[in-house]
Amino acid sequence: MILVPLCVLLLAVAPAVAAAQPTADESPVTLRWHRVTPAVVEGKGWTDTEGDFDRFPARAKDDLRKPVWDLSQHSAGLSVQFVSDATRIRVRWTVTQDRLALPHMPTTGVSGLDLYANERGAWYFVGGARPTESPTNDADVIVGLSPTPREFRLYLPLYNGVSRLEVGVPEEATLRFVPSSKARPVVVYGTSITQGCCASRPGMSYTAMLGRRLDVPVINLGFSGNGKAEPEVARLLAELDPAIYVLDALPNLTPQQVDERMPAFIATIRAARPRTPIVLVEHLLYPNLRFRKEKAADVATANASLRRIYETRRQAGDRHITLVPSATLLGTDGDGTVDDSHPTELGFARMVDGLEPHLRRLLPKTQTSR
């Protein structure tokens, strides 16, 4: 059997055909479709949402700036777990926006899904589903699996909303969704980088990678261009009771806004959660700062502000606040981003290498994810 060279198919044929999934097995199979309900969605901070795959509660709509609200309807960081012995797994999903890709991020990351399976406690990539049209797609994720019961995790789109999601397996296969985890999650608040720009598929955003590495639920509260540390967002974060808060919003704040907003943002969370660890992440040292002195100075100023805020809190007796320096979060060779600010998977892997030890140290020793 030859492994299907999908890239070339796309060169030769019409778009609709070209985008056909690389199914090695085209034999007709009767599938049974299992609809994903909110109770089994992992990575949601609130259950009282407008849509099943939204990230903020419906009641927050009027308080938030419109871009924040709109972005909260992207399914970034959400996933679904199920146990199945299926040899073939198909997905059918409906997105809320026509825009399936970004110029620097493919459809697979913006609007696609990808699947992992657990093997002896570790998660391994199984396959992905490519959207080819809006709003509804229906695509094989994997065919030819050996028929062993496995635990799967399906990651949802990073830069699109989802209004409906179903998993299809051959009718003779079993499929049981796993209720969402009751473990206290890690909550990450931030920018487009947190939201997952520019992972090639949802499972490779840095919050998803952290979740797999630490075996902990992660709530992605990244809002592209809008991680602006506003009081109404701080109040929402304070409603949660996570194991750790990670605040990674500096690239969306001017140095002045760091000074003006971050102390109050932290104070709001701290008032509600006196002993929950808060991790402050410095502004990434973007690759081309070495060539742009003015931009480099701004980043240095923002990071100096964050460090002062951190030190002020420590001196005031807050023992549950941590600062993660950015020096090594993107490596030093300049190759970690697509566009000087948004990491590729290489950059995200480096970020996770840098963040993981800090978070691992702060997680409760008894933490188990389920």
Added chain:
Amino acid sequence: MILVPLCVLLLAVAPAVAAAQPTADESPVTLRWHRVTPAVVEGKGWTDTEGDFDRFPARAKDDLRKPVWDLSQHSAGLSVQFVSDATRIRVRWTVTQDRLALPHMPTTGVSGLDLYANERGAWYFVGGARPTESPTNDADVIVGLSPTPREFRLYLPLYNGVSRLEVGVPEEATLRFVPSSKARPVVVYGTSITQGCCASRPGMSYTAMLGRRLDVPVINLGFSGNGKAEPEVARLLAELDPAIYVLDALPNLTPQQVDERMPAFIATIRAARPRTPIVLVEHLLYPNLRFRKEKAADVATANASLRRIYETRRQAGDRHITLVPSATLLGTDGDGTVDDSHPTELGFARMVDGLEPHLRRLLPKTQTSR
């Protein structure tokens, strides 16, 4: 100054506006455009090409299968070097195909350009240019550079052809193209993976990364889905006089085709180049082979065939042939690809980590690139 959150711009505004480059400096500047001529294109094996940025000579057109010829008109692996003291660098380029992206590879990698600058002998990413329409785009790569003369390298699109390319700098800036290197190159023959699918930008294909790491010109002869080890392609490769041949075509060959074609392919090259190192690369161990026994068996069979071919040649006295095992080329966590076969930058970086020591050992000690 706030760092521009491009992802969010794309959510809020119309496509044409959304895709505007993240120029921090919008002040009107009179630019002088410098057209790139074939004499300064790096990574071309032949000068007698139909288009300036083609990869095979025009006379090969009738010998080659049409898909191979068509793919040879993609500018994968080509780059251009220049020295400039410009504070702003803009590019204007015309592509040959309307399709600017693939479902699993963004426009930036398929049809975009990216720029590196040399600092004390190492190459660092400067910025990229995003195509937003077909056929011609005109975009800033970088603004706000400190005005020091630097050596730059501009990488061309991986999955599109280029019919015209110009570099624009402010009229008071100097710009001098550097003639293409006279050093013996590394020639890499292979599949979509070699061609660069699915790097997010051209400078992150594995051939481009190898070129920077080893400081050697690399000729990319990757043909998506069509690295089929045909005799007519072997004859073309044998015309070249490289420092090393790397043959990385197994994912496009059935196990049977490996047996049928690779010995003759190697023999054709060897007849012309008796002592040039030939590096055989095993089929990548795709992440989900662990879940698909049948597919895994095919890959194992293909790799066993390649090893037999390698051992037969060694036993026949060929001391200039090397085999690179695939065991570590994608890592072991399954996270190196977008779709189980095409590496992301994380996968490409791992491939380069695995390939680099073999190639470094084989390069002439006196090799200098210019």
